[in-house]
Amino acid sequence: MSRIASNTFWLMLAQIGGLFIPLIELPVLARALGQQSYGQVLYALGIALTASVFVEFGFNFSAARSLVKIKDQPQQIAQLVTNVLTAKLFLSLVVSVAVALLMFSGVGATAIPSHWLLWISLFILAFGFTPLWYYVGIERLIFPALLDLALRSTGLLLTVILVAAPQHAQRVLTIQATVGIINTLVPTLLMIRKTGLAPVSFFGAKQVLQESWELFLYKGAQSIMGSIASTLLGLLGGARAVGAFVPAEKLVRAASGLAAPVLNAAFPHLVKVQSDSRHAAKKIVGLTLLALAAMTLIFALLTVWLAPWVVNIVFGPGYQDAIELLRILVWIVPLRICSMALAILWFIPIGxxxxxxRVMMVNIMIICLLAFLLVPSLGGLGMTIAFLSAEITMFVLLMTFFYK
Incomplete structure (x- = not known):
């Protein structure tokens, strides 16, 4: 339990970099870029995040789980590292072609400059090649957490200094892509130095892809949830709709992300517990759900009350539509966190x-279907309804399978 507490702390520290620093950036970018340029940046980042999911391919869970089982076998660890990197190289080539075709085809209601492709590509590589799975598997998270926080803080400082007008939109992508590449490259080189590399095996790469397929569907869909709003709104509603909805959704995502460090740190422990006693593991998960539900419901009520103050403080004038959207979106937090707990602490550890x-794929399909039906006429409110409907469906389905 002390190892779980330690890993939770370091993952929470990294989460500060991943969630709260972007929240600090929100008022800076919203005021400096304006709704139109800010919407373009969010759309570009949405494309990058969505694409990076197909490179990461769920290895943060599948490879970490495999690593837990071969912890004391150096040769197998080296082969696992090599297989994962080989698979990601192949995936990145396919994804790069797809993104280039999307950008140069001019599809969608939001236009972004073609020369942004370089920074979008770097962003995809940075998030797709993250070696976090290795550090979670060996339960040594101090260095990647501190590096992440330091680099993101540096990126925030550069954003405050260098981004002051709508024409500085590209600088946002440049800063974030550069920070992301360094944040991935350094831990990756240290991982390779520690484990070494085995001979490249295309069969081994294919095998890890097959093993990660279901987790890719889950983790990929979960990650796409973070960028699908800006992507669909950019395609269907234009940059202004993105600029109105995404800031409120970012607050909800940040609140939901607070649970991720605890759940990810407990993941290796639950893998071990369920192998000894599935009944004990189920009891732990049940108690965790009760605690999370109580805390998140209180948070949602407070947010509904404080929504006008939060929006005005964080975003400034011109984002009044976000107040009502936030009051609806915040009810996603209890549903999403409990669904995450069920998946990470129960369904994935027991295989x-x-x-x-499959439930997450249903979630994405509901969002896409309702977005196409509602966004053209309702804008951000249509996307809000789509998100809430999908989260309710996912939570109900997961609870049904958990108690079945």
Whole structure:
């Protein structure tokens, strides 16, 4: 339990970099870029984040789980590292072609400059090649957490200094892509130095892809949730709709992300517990759900009350539409956190990631379907309804399978 507490602390520190620093950036960018340029940046980042999911391919769970099982076998660890990197190289080539075609085809209601492709590509590589799975698997998270926080803080400082007008939109992408590449490259080189590399095996790469397929569907869909709003709104509603909805959604995502460090740190422990006693593991998960539900419901009520103050403080004038959107979106937090807990602490440790992945795919399909139906006429409110409907469906389905 002390190892879990330690890993939770370091993952929480990294989460500060991943969630709260972007929240600090929000008022800076919203005021400096304006709704139109800010919407373009969010759309470009949405494309990059969505694409990076297909490079990461769920290895943060599948490879970490495999690493837990071969912790004391150096040769197998080296082969696992090599297989994962080989698979990601192949995936990145396919994804790069797809993104280039999307950008140069001119599809969608939001236009972004073609020369942004370089920074979008670097952003994809930075997030897709993250070696976090290795550090989670060996339960040594101090260095990547501190590096992440330091680099993101540096990126925030550069953003405050260098971004002051709508024509500085590209600088945002340049800063974030550069920070992301360094944040991935340094831990990756240290990982390779520690484990070494085995001979490249295309069969081994294919094998890890097959093993990660269900987790890719789950984790990929979960990650796409973070960028799908800006992507769909950019395609269907234009840059202004993105600028109105995404800031409120970012607050909800940040609140939901607070649970991720605890759940990810507990993941290796639950893998071990369920192998000894599935009943004990289920009891732990049940108690965790009760605690999370109580805390998040209180948070949602407070947010509904404080929504006008939060929006005005964080975003400034011109974002009044975000107040009502935030008051609805915040009810996603209890649903999403409890669904995450069920997947990470129960279905994935017991090897039933297929359940979690299929339910998550249903979630994405509901969002896409309702977005196409509602966004053209309702804008951000249509996307809000789509998100809330999908989260309710996912939570109900996961609870049904958990108690079945």
């Amino acid at each position: 039933k990631e297929r359940v979690a992945s």
